[in-house]
Amino acid sequence: MAKRKGLSLEEKRSRMMEIFFESKDVFQLKDIEKIAPKTKGIAPMTVKDVLQSLVDDNMVDCEKVGTSNYFWAFPSKALHARKRKLEELQKQSTQAKQRKESLQKAVEKTKEGRQDTKERASLLKELEALRKDKTHLLAELDKYKECDPEVVEEIRKSNVVAKAAVSRWTDNVFSIKSWTKKKFAFDDSRIDKAFGIPEDFDYMD
Template sequence: MSKKKGLSLEEKRSRMMEIFFETKDVFQLKDIEKIAPKTKGITPMSVKDVLQSLVDDNMVDCERLGTSNYYWAFPSKALHARKLKLDELSKQVSEAKKRQTSLQDAIEKAKEGRDDTEERSAMLKEFQALTEERAQLQTELDKYKECDPQVVEEMKKSNVVAKIAVSRWTDNVFAMKSWTKKKFAFDNSQIDRAFGIPEDFDYMD
């Protein structure tokens, strides 16, 4: 028999947020350490770290009174924190798209009638960095979409802006590939290798 797969960090975070949202109560760490393993399947050893990660992301409020720390979180607070994070990530996606578009134009100009140069190599490295940045931003967006289902439902409209920005960024990559195929008669595999584009690069679902 295969071993039961443990919860991921995001699953633990989401389940811990459910404790606060369902009870709308204030807890001490010792309370969470009792409730989380019993009702949400979060391992006792990870409770403190998961709770601290939520505090660090402003998902859970923490206040020290006397010698004890008290923790609480309400849906409105979590929604506000996620909207701020989503706005920040959407802005980064938009900026990355603009930099990538500018870089593509420069690469196309540099390739006209020229062999490989240091400038082109530098541009290709930056292009690869932007591609990796896009993947990291998408991972961040996915992380915040996977949290509390009730809050995610309220955020769907906000997510549209970020998805449109990522789709336009992806359009530019495909446009560059199309131009390169026509200009130099390269096939897709040659272009992907030259620019470091992953084989599974495609639009978001």
């Protein structure tokens, strides 16, 4: 049986936010350290760091009263924060796309005659940097889209279609193997080696 993987940081952050949204209450750190492992499966040793990362990102509010720190977060604030972040990232992504297109045109122009100029090298360097920025921004957008119910539902539907497609191709592979065994009297290992089929090839669970 495969060992179950631990929760990723984003999964821990999402589950911890559920504690605040579901209760709509104010907590001390000691309260979160008791609740998170028991109800959300977050490892006790990571609770403090996960909570601090949410505070740093302004997703959870923190206020010191006397000698104690109190933490809270309400769905309305989180929704507005996500919308602002999405708008900001979309704006940056659009600007990066426009700049990339402009640079691509400039690069194409400098290719005329195939001369390697300093200007061309500089533009290529800037273009590569913008490509990296775009990739980073798209990754950020994808991270926030995980909170969108429509996106989640679309992913679920896509997974069903993808799994069905994988099953069809698995059927095809097994059919080819069966035909080859009957036609040429090859054993499984020889067929797998000839077609590059992994030894553990099987249907998805």
